[in-house]
Every structure is written in C-alpha cells, then in structure tokens.
Amino acid sequence: MNYLVPLPVVMPLLGAALTLLLASRPRAQRWVSLTVLTATVAVAATLLVRSSIDGPLVVEVGGWVAPLGIVLVADQLAALMLVVSAAVTLCVLVYSIGQGMADGHEDTPLSVYHPTYLVLTAGVCNAFLSGDLFNLYVGFEILLVASYVLLTLGSTETRIRAGTTYVVVSLLSSLIFLVAIGLVYSATGTLNLAQLVDRLDALPDDLRLVLQGMLLLAFGIKAAVFPLSAWLPDSYPTAPAPVTAVFAGLLTKVGVYAIIRTETLLFPGGRTADLLLVVAALTMLVGILGAVAQSDIKRLLSFTLISHIGYMLFGVGLSSSLGLAAAIFYVVHHITIQTTLFLAAGLVERRGGSTALDRLGGLARLSPLLAVLFFVPALNLAGIPPFSGFLGKLGLVQAGVDDGGPLAWVLVAGGLLTSLLTLYAIARVWNLAFWRRPHPEMPEPQDSVHTVRTDGVEQPYRGPDRDAHPGAMLPRLMIAPTVALVVLGLGLTVVAGPLFDLSSDAADDLLRRTPYVEAVYPGGTP
Amino acid sequence: MTPNLTYIVVVGVLFAAGVTLLLERSLTRVLMGVILLGNGANLLLLTGGRAGGPPIVGTTDAGEMSDPLPQAMVLTAIVITLGMTAFLLALSYRSWHLNGHDEVQDDVEDRRIMDLADRDEGPGTDDADQPDSDDQLDPDGRPDPDSRRSSAASVAAAAGERGRDA
Numbered sequence A: 001m002n003y004l005v006p007l008p009v010v011m012p013l014l015g016a017a018l019t020l021l022l023a024s025r026p027r028a029q030r031w032v033s034l035t036v037l038t039a040t041v042a043v044a045a046t047l048l049v050r051s052s053i054d055g056p057l058v059v060e061v062g063g064w065v066a067p068l069g070i071v072l073v074a075d076q077l078a079a080l081m082l083v084v085s086a087a088v089t090l091c092v093l094v095y096s097i098g099q100g101m102a103d104g105h106e107d108t109p110l111s112v113y114h115p116t117y118l119v120l121t122a123g124v125c126n127a128f129l130s131g132d133l134f135n136l137y138v139g140f141e142i143l144l145v146a147s148y149v150l151l152t153l154g155s156t157e158t159r160i161r162a163g164t165t166y167v168v169v170s171l172l173s174s175l176i177f178l179v180a181i182g183l184v185y186s187a188t189g190t191l192n193l194a195q196l197v198d199r200l201d202a203l204p205d206d207l208r209l210v211l212q213g214m215l216l217l218a219f220g221i222k223a224a225v226f227p228l229s230a231w232l233p234d235s236y237p238t239a240p241a242p243v244t245a246v247f248a249g250l251l252t253k254v255g256v257y258a259i260i261r262t263e264t265l266l267f268p269g270g271r272t273a274d275l276l277l278v279v280a281a282l283t284m285l286v287g288i289l290g291a292v293a294q295s296d297i298k299r300l301l302s303f304t305l306i307s308h309i310g311y312m313l314f315g316v317g318l319s320s321s322l323g324l325a326a327a328i329f330y331v332v333h334h335i336t337i338q339t340t341l342f343l344a345a346g347l348v349e350r351r352g353g354s355t356a357l358d359r360l361g362g363l364a365r366l367s368p369l370l371a372v373l374f375f376v377p378a379l380n381l382a383g384i385p386p387f388s389g390f391l392g393k394l395g396l397v398q399a400g401v402d403d404g405g406p407l408a409w410v411l412v413a414g415g416l417l418t419s420l421l422t423l424y425a426i427a428r429v430w431n432l433a434f435w436r437r438p439h440p441e442m443p444e445p446q447d448s449v450h451t452v453r454t455d456g457v458e459q460p461y462r463g464p465d466r467d468a469h470p471g472a473m474l475p476r477l478m479i480a481p482t483v484a485l486v487v488l489g490l491g492l493t494v495v496a497g498p499l500f501d502l503s504s505d506a507a508d509d510l511l512r513r514t515p516y517v518e519a520v521y522p523g524g525t526p
Numbered sequence B: 001m002t003p004n005l006t007y008i009v010v011v012g013v014l015f016a017a018g019v020t021l022l023l024e025r026s027l028t029r030v031l032m033g034v035i036l037l038g039n040g041a042n043l044l045l046l047t048g049g050r051a052g053g054p055p056i057v058g059t060t061d062a063g064e065m066s067d068p069l070p071q072a073m074v075l076t077a078i079v080i081t082l083g084m085t086a087f088l089l090a091l092s093y094r095s096w097h098l099n100g101h102d103e104v105q106d107d108v109e110d111r112r113i114m115d116l117a118d119r120d121e122g123p124g125t126d127d128a129d130q131p132d133s134d135d136q137l138d139p140d141g142r143p144d145p146d147s148r149r150s151s152a153a154s155v156a157a158a159a160g161e162r163g164r165d166a
Helices: A007-021 A026-054 A076-102 A113-129 A133-151 A157-188 A193-201 A205-223 A231-238 A241-266 A273-293 A297-318 A321-352 A368-382 A388-403 A406-434 A476-494 A496-512 A514-520 B005-022 B027-047 B068-099 B108-118 B145-165
Strands: A057-060 A071-074 A451-454 A457-460
Touching: A007 A026, A007 A113, A026 A057, A026 A076, A026 A113, A057 A514, A071 A076, A071 A113, A071 A193, A071 A514, A076 A113, A076 A241, A076 A321, A076 A476, A076 A496, A113 A133, A113 A241, A133 A157, A133 A241, A133 B068, A157 A193, A157 A205, A157 A231, A157 B027, A157 B068, A193 A241, A193 A514, A205 A241, A231 A241, A231 A297, A241 A297, A241 A321, A241 A496, A273 A297, A273 A406, A297 A321, A297 A388, A297 A406, A321 A368, A321 A388, A321 A476, A321 A496, A368 A388, A368 A406, A368 A476, A388 A406, A388 A476, A388 A496, A476 A496, A496 A514, B005 B027, B027 B068
Parallel strands: none
Antiparallel strands: A057 A071, A451 A457
C-alpha cells in the first residue's frame, strides 16, 4: 500500500500540468480537476484506513534511503488531515465551477485558476505528508505561491492592495522558517524529522529553545496566531468566495499541523507550553472581539477564524493526550465548518449583492435555503450542542479541567467566553442579514420564475446572464457543494465517537513518538 | 565545526539592511529588502555545512569534501526567491499601473471601522436604511470603488508624507 503515499502530491501536480496544457478548453480543464481531486479523496481515505490498521506508511522518494533521501510519512494525523482537506478542496472546486458557469462566461474561473488550484492542493498534501523539515518548507512554498496567484486573481485594485500585504508577510515567515532550517541543520547535521528526534534531544536546552522559538515564530505567522495574525483579515476577504473559503479552511490549518508536529515530535516536554497557552488565550479573545466589531460578513468570519485557531493551540499547549486529541478533532471540525461558512457568505454575496451587513436584510424570507445553509454551520461554529463544535470544545474544556493548572483554568474560562462571543457575533449576522426588512438597495428577488421586458414584450426570464448576476438565482452547482459540506459538518457530529477515538489514537502515537521513528527507521535510527 | 566569523558578520549586515528596507512603504524597497534577506538566509544555510573540496567522488577524499546538502538547499531557496522576486515585481508594476505609485496601503475597511468607533456608532445599527452620506453608492448598491480608492490613496499619501518628513 505504500505506493499510495506520494499520490496526493503527484496527482494534483500532474493534473496541474495537464490543465495548463488544456488552458483553451475550459470544459476539459474542469473534468481533469474534478477527476484528480476525487481520486485524491479516495487515496487519502485509503491511506487513513491503512495507517490506522498498519501504523504509519513510509515512502523513500526516488528510492534513496532515509537520511540521504526525502521520506513521505502518512501516519494517522497526516492521513486524517489529508482526507478532510481533500474532501473540502473537492467541494470548493465544484462550487467555483458553479460560480464560473453561472456568471455566464465560460472562461471564468480564468484558465489559470484550475492549474493553480491543483498546485495549491499538492502543496497542502506535501506539507501534511512531509517527513523532512526542508521538504515541509518546499510544501509551504508550493502552497503559498499558488495562494499568491489565487489571491490576486484578475489583479483588480483591491486585490493587489490586499495581495501585497499577504505576499510580504508570507515571504517574511518563509524566510524565518528557512533561517530556522539552516540553524537546525548546523546544530544537528540532519533535517529528517525522525532522525532529528534523537539529535535534538542531545542538544543543550537553551539551544533547543532557540530552534523551537524560531520554528514556532515561522509557523505562528502561517497559522495566524494572535500577535502575528493582523495580515489575515486584511487579505482573505478580498479574494473570490471559493478562494477565501479554501484558504480559510486549509492554509492556517497547515500552520497548526506544523506546530502540532514539531511540538510533539521534535520538542516534547512542553517547555513552551505556558507560552502557547497564553498566546492561545490572547488569540481566542482578541480574535473574537475583532469579529464582534466588524460590519462585513467575510471579515467577521476571518476574525472568527483567527479566534478559533486559539482553541487548537489550547489543546496543543496542554500537551496531554486528551488535549491533543481534542485539538486534532477541533482542526477537523474547523476546516469543514469555516469553509462552509465562507461558501455560504459567497452565496449571500450573490443573492444580496454585498456582504456588508448594513446593505443586507431579510434574506431568511427571500431565500430560506440560504438561511438554513448559513444557520446550521454558524451554530456549529459557536458550539451549540449537539454539533461537532460543541463536542470539540467539550473535549478541550475537559482536558483543561484535567490539567488543573491556573493557566489551564484561565483558558477554560476564555474558551467558554469566546464561544459565547462567537454566538453573539453570529447572531448579529443573523439579525442584520437574515431578519429585518430587506434592504431597499438589494437586488430584486429572482429566485422564482419571473418575467423581463424585452422589446416591449413580457418574456419569461431565461436564466442568469451577466447583467442579472447579483440577484440571479443561486446556481445548483454552488448550492450542492455547500449542502454537501453542511451535511459533512453534521456527519462529524454523527461519527464523533469513532472520530474522537481516531484522534486519540493519533494523539497517543504523537506523544509516544516511537511509532513515527520506527516506521521511518525500522532498523533503529542511524 | 567552527563557524566563519566573516560569514556571520556579512549575514548580520544583510539581515539588518533587509529588515530596514522591509519596513519601507514603497514596494520596490520592500522587494530589495526581501532579496537581501533571502541572500542572508542563503549564506546562513551555507555556513551550516562543512567547508572543503568539491563533493564529487574521485576528485576529493571523503574526509575533505564539503557538505553538499546545504548547497542543494541553497539552490532550491535561490529558485524560490527568484520566483518570488518576479512575482513581487509584477505586483509593484501592476500597483504602479493602477495607482501611479507602488506604496503599500493601509487596510481600508479597518479604517472605516475605526471611524465608526470614533463616532461611537456600531456597524449595521438600525440607521442602515439611510446609507452613510459619505459613502457614494453606484447603482449596484456597492460602495463606489472610486471613493475607496481616493481614501486609500490619501492614507498612503499621508503615510508617504510622514516618511519624507522623517
């Protein structure tokens, strides 16, 4: 089964090359992308099943033996992340195809959209699978470069402005990561994660702390942890809705994944645990207070995204098995829910012509389906029982209470407060955008069949064209993936028991460290 | 292995200059900063490996070879930096094309919220039926991009003034 491990990286890259060649044939591009991402979901699911039965699957790329060559490792954590992100990217791809078709011109999404989107997927998968610090850097670069292009699609003025900030901040974080890699290599003479385990343990404590701090700084910028998070709400909301959705779902979580991986495998013992807990509390509270102040749905959601990164750090900072398991569960939940909410915000923008709260109103009456599609994941995000958001927070709170330290109690209180404020922020969106009277400047409702005057004759409306776009009927291809993601989010609640068991297994393997190392070096570390 | 002091000093100078340039408003200077920082990081990577003869079997004894891995990593990093430099140049050209300058601008929406806070109004309170008089609306009901552009430009211009004064 090991031959499956590189496929989530290789298939999207080949697909990207193919779609680039097919740039003049949008229909063929769409089919290639859909096929590739569906196959990726299937491969990821197989990897998850195999890795939970047989333990971590390892591939030495190009046949080079471990410390010389690069290894790809699919343990339970990596495989779980792969499954969720592949499923989410597939849904968002269908959504963006629906949006492009509904806009009435065949070449949007632009011909560069599909190749870039597939490269982004490849980068995300590479980062999850990487068993080597430098390959992790390469994975980050692949996904970041793709994200620069996606964020500045069409290069309109607002996107250039937002893209500039995003690119410069991301470049800086990459440079910090690169410097950290240089320092790790000169201190230990290797970059292979499994080999680093022993070599880092042998280093003096203060040197280890410097290396850990550098890596945390680099990943903290990518994960949008509080003092390093200001770039996110500035840049994400300007992108097209599907792009924002996939960024919100995946990119920050890759940073969180990298933090989990390095904190457990390379630097166990929790020397920075207190720091992580303090930062987690600040991220939660400052993020959600930012969300409360916003007047635009997309920006508000960007702030809740930052805020909920705090929950994951909370679990990592506790560095107990239960805390880590809850954090992993929360990452899975949050990838799904945050993406769904941004897709729903895209539908709101389409139906209401804007995402500014003071230009919306009455959407619940105008489009009940849209209201449901927003309401369910919103409650899920706020952590209303019995949704998965509640279960994830419950796990974290339980882990915090078990820990019993004063900081852990502060975090428990902060987590509950953040959950409450999330509910407040979400309820405000609901009141302003979905209840109230419809805003006078909103586009005419066109959900039902209606007539238009052409040449003085009343004619039935013949489907959306460009001019009718803001109020046009919500296209099925945009609704369907949103529904699918809402159902997936509800499904997380249904399978919460087995999923939490899986997260616990993954967390135990992470904390024991030996399964990972023994999978890479069956004959002992060189 | 003892690190070479000259390298370390050069890396330090490159980093200091790079960070200074990175803090500038003009994207071209930021780009220069990124290039300097990138070169500093590459040099730092190189100093991490053992120095010696060319790492080719047959030309150098195994004991005297330099460490080839940092060189391979630096090559990768150089390629990535090259791509990023091209992208940033394109961004700054596009920005100049659209705005006549390539200055990194402030977050417009952020300033709008701050203005609301200054006037002690919440966003989306019930006076929403009368859109703010200072927001010009085009027929779609979207904020006129021109008004945002002018406010963004004025923010950037003000920042530029500050920069020149200092």
